[in-house]
Amino acid sequence: MAATFTSAAFNLTTLVQTDDKISSAISGHYFNNALTVILPGTNSLPETVSECFADQLAYQLHGLPVYRLVEVPFIHAFVKNGLIYMLSANTQLDTHDCVAVTPDGWLILHLTKDTYHELGLEATKQTHQQKNSDTYVVKVNLLASYFKPGKKNYDSTLWCLKNRLDLVFDFHIAWEPKDDKVCSSSVSAYFLDKCAKVERRCLDRRTQVLTSLPCPKVQADDPEGTSGQSCHFQEVFEWIGAVACGVDMTVKDEDTSYTSSLCCPEPSQNCPRCCLFQVSGFITPGTILKVFKALRQYTTAHTDLPPASLTVHGFQDSPIFTNNCPHHLHICGDNLMTFVYLPSNQCWLYRAVAS
Amino acid sequence: MALPIYADLNIPYQSAGSIQEVLDLCVDVGFERVAINNVVKNLQSGKNKKQAAKPQILPPTQILLNKSSTDALKAQRPKFQQLSRFTTILDDAANTHRLGSPEVQAYDIIAVQPTDEKTFQLACSTLDVDIICLNFTENLGFSLKRPLIKLAIKRGIHFEISYSPALKDNSVKRNIISNALTLISVSRGKGVIISSAAEKPIDVRSPWDVMNLGKLFGLNQTQAKDAISRNCRAVLKHAEARKTCKTVISVTAASNLRPDERWILQTSRTEAISQQKSITQDNPESSSEEDSSDDSEDNENMDSENVHDQPERKKLKLDVS
C-alpha cells in the first residue's frame, strides 16, 4: 500500500462452515455497525434471517459519566452476568477520546495526550502507531478479582474517573444476558437515572431486489482462479462491494466504458434475481451468529445458486477490532469480515482492515 | 485540554453572514476548530504617526460569531471551537512594537506575514508570534534558510500554507506548490500547518483532502495529518504559553479553576481551605492576567513571585510545543 493508507491488511481463509473459527471470528468482532447480505435466487429475505433481528435490542445513552462503568452494581449486574457491548458514540478515534466496554470485561479508554496526562491512570504499552499519533490506551479489567471497593487499584481508578476530568460520553450499548429469563432491556432501565437520556436504537433495514445480476463463478478449492474456471478471490471481493454500493456491472459497450471499465469478473453467470439486504445500527455478535446460521441453513437447501455472502461492517472508530487487536485510524478505519457460502459446506472468510 | 481535532486556522474575517456560511461547511466536512482571521495590512500608518490615522483593530469579540450561531454549530459537532486570529503584514522591521499592544494580544492567535528577508529573520528569531505565514502565491524573493526555520520551530512557531488561492489560478497554483515544496524540504516537514484561507464555502475542502494535499507538498503520512491536527493544537498551546509568559508553570486563582480542575486543590486540602480567604484578595491580579489586558511586563514579574509565594496553587502544565 504505497501511499494513501498507513496499513491495509486483506486476507482470505477457506474453511468448513461448521468450523469453530467462524463463531470465534464473529464473536471476537465486537462493535458492528452494519451487515450486508447478498442472496442470489430469491426476491425476499427468508423469514429465518429476518427473525434473527427480533430480539436485538440496542440503546444510545446520552451524557453518561465514565465512572458509572466501574461502579460495582453495573459490574455485577451486567459485566459478570452477560456480554456487554459499549462503544462511545460520535467520537472519532483519531482526534477524540474514545471509550469502550468489551464483553470480556475490559474497560478501554483510548485517550488523547492531554486527557491521558490529566487523568492519571496508567496506560498499556503503546504501539508504534499510537506513539506516532500521541494516543494512549488505558485498559481496566473490570472482572479482575482485585478490582473491588477497598482495594487501592479500584479506589484510585474510580476517583480518577470521577473527580479529575469530567469524562462524559454518549454510548452505544447492547447487552446479551447469560440467563435467558432476564430481558436485555434491563440495561437501559439501569442507566435511566444515571445519564441524560436513554434512547432505543432502531435498526435501519433496506431490502433491494436486483434483477439479471451477473455473478462471478467461484470454486471453493481454487480461490486464485488458476484453472480459469473460477474468479480470483480479490475480484470476488470487489464484486461484493460493487453489489453493496449499487454499482452497475453489466458488460460495457464503447459508450458506457467512457465512465467506468469495471464489470463483473469472468467467468460469470447470470442470476435472474438477487436479494440485497442491508441493515445498520449497533449489531451484537450474537445476532450476527444467528444470521450466519440461518443463512447457512438456507444456502445448504439451495446449492444450485451462485454463492451467497454475508458482510460484517465494523465501526470505523472502534478502539479495537477483532480479538482485542488495537485499532488505529488514519484515513479510514474500515474493518470488514465477509463470509461467502460455497457448496459442499465450504466457506470463505475475508478479513479486510485499513487505516 | 486541547484535543488534536481537525482545525482550519485561517478563515478570513468578513461579514457575519458569509463567515457563517463558510463555517457551516467547515463543520459539515469535519473541521471542529476554526480560527477567524482578522488581517490588518499595516499596523503603523505612514511616517507622521497621528493617533487618528492608526488603523483600528477590532476587538476579537466583534469578529467572532455570536453565541446562537456557535450553539447551532456545536449541536452538529459538540467539540466545535472558534478562535480569533490576528495577522499583520510585516513590511518594515521597525513596525513591530504594536504587536505587543493589548488590543492585539487579546486575540487567541497572532500571526505575521514577513515580506522580505529582514522581516523574515526578525519574525523567526525574535518576534513573539504563533504563526508565520508567507505569501506563497508569488515568488518569495528571498530564500528560506534552514537555520532560521529551525530556530523558529525551536521557538514553537509554525509555518502556514494556505491552499485556497491555488484553486483560482493556475500559475498561482504552481507557485504555491513549489513554495510549499521548498518550505517543507527546508523544514523537513516539521512545524507546518495547512489552512484554507477560504473566503467562500466553495474554497473549503475536507480534512482528508487537505491531508492528501499535504502529502503532495512533500509531507509524510503522519506529518500530513499533524499539519491539520496536532500542530494546530501546538499553536494553541504556544499562544497560551505566550500569554502566561514563557513558562511551564502558570498561575491562576483557585476560584478561576474549571470544575474539572478542582481536584488540584485536593492534594493539600487543609492548605486549600486556608487559601480560600486569600483568594478574594488575589482575584484582581489573576483575572487581569487571564484577560491579559494589562501590560505583560508587570505580570511577568508578578507571576514569578506568585510561584514562589504560593506553591499550593501552582498548576503544572505540560510543555507541548
Add this chain to the structure above:
Amino acid sequence: MKCTTAAENSNPVPVKPTNFYAEKTQSYVYLKTSLTIEDENSSELNGNQYKFLILQAMKETLGQVGAATPVDLLKVFGDGTCIIRVPSRSTEKIWAALTLYGSTPSGKRCAFRVIHASPFLLGLAFNSRNHRDATS
C-alpha cells in the same frame, strides 16, 4: 498481519485443511467524492459529464500523462456524490488534482471533496461516522 499467524496456528485439527491467502497490496483505492458547482445543481450531472470534469481536473494539474491514468467512475448518486476507483499507485496525485480543481471549463467555481476513502469498495457501503445524520 497479526491475523495471518492467528489463523494459521490456532485450531490444529479442522475437518478439512484451512487454507490461507493474503494479498499485501490492493491494486485500487476507492474514493467517495462529492462535487459542488456554484449556482448549479450538481445532482443533475450524468455520468459522462461527471467523468468529463474529473478528466479536466486531472489534465489541468497533471497534464496529458497524468490524465492518461485509468480512472473509473463507478457510481453516481443522486445527491452529487460519486464513487471513483483509482489505481492505488497514483491515488495521491489524482486526489490532489481533484482537490485543486477550482473552476469548470465554463468558468463556474466548483469543488471536489472526498468524503470517504478506502482500499475496499465494500468499505464505502456504510460510514459509521454518519450515524447521526442517518438517525436525525
